[in-house]
Amino acid sequence: MHISVFPIRQVVALAALALSSSAFAAEQDGQTVFKDPKTGELRNPTAEEAKQLNDLRAAQRAAAVNARKVSGAPPANVATRQSNGVVRAFLDEDSISYSVMTRNAAGELVLQCVTGANAAKEAMVTSATTESKGHQHEVQ
């Protein structure tokens, strides 16, 4: 679950550096890295770019929380005690598993299972550069 914190660590910007609402970013351990849309190269973002991504993710998260509130749904990922004494937490899309399939540069179909809507969006792009199991090794 990645509910209460969003440590942006290694982030791959998947859209233009001028971030749009359709841009999304990957949380991974390490540092923040951008894929420059002009050169295609990974590089460290500037402080401003990192802040933009952090802000975007925070906004997306806030929007999801707000949408849940507006719909009347109970807050997710919060433990409450039922009248029978049992502890219960409603789960949201951060706990949902997604199957994501992409075609990589070699034309292979790569199927991944990830947890969380953001991870699913990220997998749609990042896995396009990965290889299928059985062909995960360097060839040279």
Added chain:
Amino acid sequence: MKFNKRPRPVALAAALALSCAVAGSAQAAVTIVINNINEAGVGFNDPTPALPVGGNPGTTLGEQRLNAFTYAANIWGQTLTSAVPIRINARFSALACTATGAVLGSAGATQAFASFPGAQKVDTLYSYALANKLYGQEISDTPGAQINANFNVNLGNVGCLTGTSFYLGLDGNHGTNIDFVVTLLHEMGHGVGFQTFTSGLSGAQLAGFPSIWDHFLLDNTTNKLWVNMTDAERQASALKPSGLSWTGPGVTAATPTVLSPLAQLRVLSAGTDSLYEVGEADFGPGVTSESVVGPIVPVALQADSPGVACTPLDAANTKAVNGKVALISRGACGFAVKVKNAQNAGAIGVIVTDNVPGPVAGLGGVDATITIPAVRVTQADGIEITSSLRLRNGKTAGTVGKLELSKTLLGGTDAQQRMTMFTPNPYQSGSSVSHYTTAAKRNQLMEPSISSDLTHSVTLPLDLTFELLKDIGW
């Protein structure tokens, strides 16, 4: 789960509830109820005519989708046991996709529970369906479906992984398409409890409670369970390849049945007997129970070659490796090229030594004409093996290499034959920890990348999914 996407009343009125228990003659151990929450004409109700395929008798696209879903649910229904039915809200809808990538579908538990009678562990979160089973009755004071499932209605259409569709047959003959049943089995597996709610990324527990999984996840380098770790320790352990083991007794007892032995290199030299970890090749016959044994001979760099064994071996190299195990350093050309050149010179096996530091890795490449086994060792091991080929006086040591299968180590387990989890470094958001390792030697349903050779089994002797679910209480 998004509660703001609950079916509207009109959709509910059109919903069709199917009990999987009525399908087939097998006695279901738990009733799984599929709530078809698609509106008329959409998804499971799509009236587009379809020809029966692979044992699926449906005559419309919607019928075939529902049949496949029911088939997969029935497999779980016949495997799991519970007095409380499992209800799945299922639908097809437009999910994210591009021409080269698509979200196929999603599934997950809707609620999690802790601190209830019947739970094996106190103050520990269980997924809804499992909590119901252990509690023996509906546990939630806000009852609903235990699992939400949603699949991509546009898959295969132009602009949505164009040309690649769900295969709706029940026989596994999916060809180049996606076996819908396997996808369903995998996602339902997560829905019934194959996941931790604790974040491997931050190490934080959901709402301050450990998940039942965390009682079985062991950092095999520190010998500490996740449930007993700090957030920082969990975060660190999620980044240790092969470092996170599943300690449940069911899975551990079953690994020798399901998984194949690891390949290894045994080197016999001047009275010593050393074992080396190896990476296997994607080409050739692989290392089998019929060990390949022979003197290890290094291949020398030829003047006509940019790297060792990148061109046909000359007379001297050919004479050296004929009938022996060739030792070849990595670099300048493909692994398959090197191995093929050694094979053409009469080598009976190949050891490729890495030319950069790092963990052991496999040999990628494709060549259907390669018939000898090849393995890869680390740079450090390669240096050690090379140094063992000569005695101090410069004479050959008569070092022998044996490409063999381990009698104790299994593909995907730790040294105690405990299954290891998927813990790549860097962390793969959403995939790490809640899946089995991709090193499993027999592909497993609950690996993060679903393999094309998977069957529809979730049980022994092919699959370890149900064993893990039993460990956590199913």
